[in-house]
Amino acid sequence: MSRTLRTASWVLAAAIAVNAVGCVQQGMREVKQELIESDSEGRNTVIDIKLEKYQRLAREFPKEPCYRERLARLYWMKNDHKQALSNLQKAKSLDPKNPKYSYFEGTIYSGIGNYRLAEASFKDLLENSDGKFTGPYIQLAEICLLQEREPEALQYLEECTKIDPAFATPHYYIGRIHLAHRDQAQAIEHFELYLRLGGGMYQDEVLQLLDGMMSKLRFHTIKD
Numbered sequence: 001m002s003r004t005l006r007t008a009s010w011v012l013a014a015a016i017a018v019n020a021v022g023c024v025q026q027g028m029r030e031v032k033q034e035l036i037e038s039d040s041e042g043r044n045t046v047i048d049i050k051l052e053k054y055q056r057l058a059r060e061f062p063k064e065p066c067y068r069e070r071l072a073r074l075y076w077m078k079n080d081h082k083q084a085l086s087n088l089q090k091a092k093s094l095d096p097k098n099p100k101y102s103y104f105e106g107t108i109y110s111g112i113g114n115y116r117l118a119e120a121s122f123k124d125l126l127e128n129s130d131g132k133f134t135g136p137y138i139q140l141a142e143i144c145l146l147q148e149r150e151p152e153a154l155q156y157l158e159e160c161t162k163i164d165p166a167f168a169t170p171h172y173y174i175g176r177i178h179l180a181h182r183d184q185a186q187a188i189e190h191f192e193l194y195l196r197l198g199g200g201m202y203q204d205e206v207l208q209l210l211d212g213m214m215s216k217l218r219f220h221t222i223k224d
Contacts, residue, residue: 072087072091073104076108102124106139118143171197172202174190184213188213191209
């Protein structure tokens with residue numbers, strides 16, 4: 001039985017646009033390029049400068065959780081998960097009812113493979129909010145799939161489809177679960193629905209899977 005159920009990845013992207021006209025602009029480009037390149041020890045100067053800025057702000061305004069959250073995100077970008085979680089915990093202590101802190105906490109734990117604490121964070125978010133957004137449910141479904149807890153994953157995925165019927169991603173995962181259990185009819189139904197809803201990062205994979213399944217169905221029809 002296939003176990004190629006994959007999780008959606010979080011992608012961090014930064015875009016820097018610099019117009020180069022004349023010597024002055026060329027000089028500016030070189031300075032900016034130097035800022036974004038890592039040095040010989042792997043430090044990213046832009047992130048380090050931002051860290052210094054928000055560390056200062058956090059000291060000057062110790063009751064403002066947003067600066068701690070920003071520090072957490074910057075440390076996360078540097079793969080310093082210990083500092084990221086430490087600053088996020090301080091943000092949560094200052095604003096305990098803010099759901100985005102629990103969501104980010106769960107994302108960090110999930111990213112480092114601590115699924116137990118990731119699951120606890122996402123469930124805490126749902127318990128302390130109205131539960132009318134799909135993010136925590138899809139994350140919980142992915143965690144369950146990684147641990148081969150497919151019945152629980154299906155419950156979370158079905159909840160996603162109720163909250164947002166136009167959300168394509170749950171149908172990809174539901175289709176993969178049915179395919180793993182050799183239920184091709186249900187797999188095809190959800191894969192086709194995934195494509196009709198706009199697809200996304202799994203579109204090419206789904207098209208290949210559908211082509212393979214349709215070919216087998218046509219073969220059996222001819223054979224019979």
